[in-house]
Amino acid sequence: MCIFCSIASHKIPSTLVYEDEKYIVLNDIHPKSRIHMLLIPKKHIESISHMSNEDQETIGWLFLIARNLGHEMQIPGYRLQFNVGKEGGQEVMHVHLHFLAD
Ligand code: 5GP
Ligand code: ZN
Numbered sequence: 755m756c757i758f759c760s761i762a763s764h765k766i767p768s769t770l771v772y773e774d775e776k777y778i779v780l781n782d783i784h785p786k787s788r789i790h791m792l793l794i795p796k797k798h799i800e801s802i803s804h805m806s807n808e809d810q811e812t813i814g815w816l817f818l819i820a821r822n823l824g825h826e827m828q829i830p831g832y833r834l835q836f837n838v839g840k841e842g843g844q845e846v847m848h849v850h851l852h853f854l855a856d
Contacts, residue, residue, distance in 0.1 A: 803839055
């Protein structure tokens with residue numbers, strides 16, 4: 755089981771910024787901005803490159819969660835980033851959306 759699956763299933767305790775039936779959000783352990791959150795579907799999809807057509811909704815919701823967090827935390831602007839594949843800078847092979855703000 756990968757690290758994000760372990761956190762999502764509460765096998766590894768972690769402080770969650772947000773959780774619902776299908777997603778978790780956590781603060782990055784090595785933040786690259788003042789605000790650096792990881793938006794993660796509980797479903798194990800390795801990367802954007804591995805998503806199937808049926809995963810469209812699962813991935814799409816990540817952007818709506820980002821929007822909601824931006825509103826709720828009153829963050830005026832932010833960056834959203836997927837790293838895709840080892841060559842694209844992806845270290846954890848469980849898809850996640852980086853939410854970064856200064
Ligand atoms: P990637 O490089 O795969 O796009 O991003 C993985 C991110 O996950 C990195 O920014 C890294 O700091 C973060 N990370 C790795 N392991 C953990 C962990 O156990 N807990 C948290 N909160 N973040 C992690
Ligand atoms: Zn996983």
